[in-house]
Amino acid sequence: MIFKFGAPLTRSAIFLVLPLTDPASPSIVRSTLPNFSSLSKSVFFRDSSADFASTIGIGSSVWTSLNGLPSPKELHTFLIVMIYASKFERQLMKSLGSAVKLVDETVGFRYFDSRDLGFIDGTANPESVDGQASTLIAAEDDPNAAGGSYILVQKYLHDLTAWQALSAEKQEQIIGRTKFDNIELGDAEDDQQCSHKNLNTVEDANGEERDILRDNMTFGSLGSGEFGTYFIGYTGRLWVKEKMVERIFVGHPPGLHDRILDYSKPVTGAVFFAPSVDVLQGLAD
Incomplete structure (x- = not known):
């Protein structure tokens, strides 16, 4: 997960929803996800002028099948990938192969000055230090999930x-x-x-x-x-x-x-x- 607090939000994104396909899927996903950051960097280095960020969110049932780590306290009962750039999703899907099935792909974009239904959206977003406090799980609240974030989509x-x-x-x-x-x-x-x-x-x-x-x-x-x-x-x-x-x-x-x-x-x-x-x-x- 990569956040750029205080930085402008990207102008476009691709959202992928990927449930696992079979009992062998967790091992493939488990070996792929540690390279998520490296894949992101390789795309950025090819085009450093691109506004790039990426986030991967893991559902409750998938999280328990991937590792022996405790489940985040508030996580309850899908794999979702949010890619704020082009060119990256093909590399990721190639790495995951048949371990996942694409059930939803949505290409989003900022409309004019971030308008939705004609109104400016995201006006109340926190920034900088306040953004981190609001967005990231604090160690005192859940030490096993510290530094992560819950995503509602x-x-x-x-x-x-x-x-x-x-x-x-x-x-x-x-x-x-x-x-x-x-x-x-x-x-x-x-x-x-x-x-x-x-x-x-x-x-x-x-x-x-x-x-x-x-x-x-x-x-x-x-x-x-x-x-x-x-x-x-x-x-x-x-x-x-x-x-x-x-x-x-x-x-x-x-x-x-x-x-x-x-x-x-x-x-x-x-x-x-x-x-x-x-x-x-x-x-x-």
Whole structure:
């Protein structure tokens, strides 16, 4: 896993979802993953001008089959690879061979100034030191998973015709920000419909707001007519993102779900653990 805190997010990415295919797969994957960092470097050295980053997340059942290491505390019941550059995915798939099966491949991109549904996305992302504290698992929380991160992935398909039929004012009420200049709107009154922004605001027992790192990308195809968002959330505390998901789908108060869901449908969703580079390289031991 490679994070570049404070650096601009990449302009495009390829997302691969790869479940294992047979009982022999874990040994092949176990011998391949320690070379993940080397494969990344070899691509970067060929074209150092490319904006390159890569992340590999491992699902709960795959993690237990790969090694004898304890499972991260919050990981629960797929292999996902996120590649923020071209040219790399072919080398990785060649290394994994028949050990995995490609069940989803999505090419994402940044739309204008990182807009999604017409609004700037990722405004609340933490940066630098705050980003590391929010995104990486701390040793005091889980020493066996320290330096890694939980990843929650969801693929959404948008009904753009219905969304674009709304007035800009109605869209702003749903999102919680102004559309053109990205100004945050006020919070809803108690027992009233909350905006998407409000529903994604989570506090711990001490009233401290908890952040995650969002690395969402839009995707689309004129041929298939499918347009949507590939949501990716990195966090050192999985409960934070799970609470956000609960608030979005159940509502806060319950019954008042996120109105984005009236125009955007989730079609996939999973939780993964992205180990630190040191742990990844040690899988072959």
